[in-house]
Amino acid sequence: MALRSLKLPGVGTKYEFKTEKGDTVAIFFTSTGTIQMYTLQKGCQASSAAEMTPVEARRLGNILTGAIIEADQESVEIAFSALADLRVTIHTFYIPKMNAGKTIEDLQIRAKTGATVIAVCRQDKNIINPPPSFAFEEGDAALVIGESDQIKKFESEILVK
Structure with a gap:
């Protein structure tokens, strides 16, 4: 479950990790200020995506850490x-x-x-x-x-x- 990060010139920064089940979660902090989250379930070909504002991304982070808003x-x-x-x-x-x-x-x-x-x-x-x-x-x-x-x-x- 190692976290990998990659700077993408002109795009932003990508953070990615695999869950214990083998699913992939990727977060892009774009150079335009939006945050994109992609998930890819193990064995699937197509990913799901969500684009968020920084406020929405913080809200999601609070939910994931147990500070429910x-x-x-x-x-x-x-x-x-x-x-x-x-x-x-x-x-x-x-x-x-x-x-x-x-x-x-x-x-x-x-x-x-x-x-x-x-x-x-x-x-x-x-x-x-x-x-x-x-x-x-x-x-x-x-x-x-x-x-x-x-x-x-x-x-x-x-x-x-």
């Missing part, structure tokens, strides 16, 4: 099997006018919901790990992390009043 519009749920089946939800919320000018501390986000704001995108600028004194503006995209029920509480307690 379930995406739902602006939300992602990740299950970490190595951490007693810990499930964490990350959701993007757009800040409404009624919360403009209020800080994370004013809104008592963690105390009321248990969720945490881990990033805010404002006019194409990302603010990572904003402090409690961070004041929201209408239309900010807030990235919030927590358990599923904490995310629901954030939506009902903070955004809808």
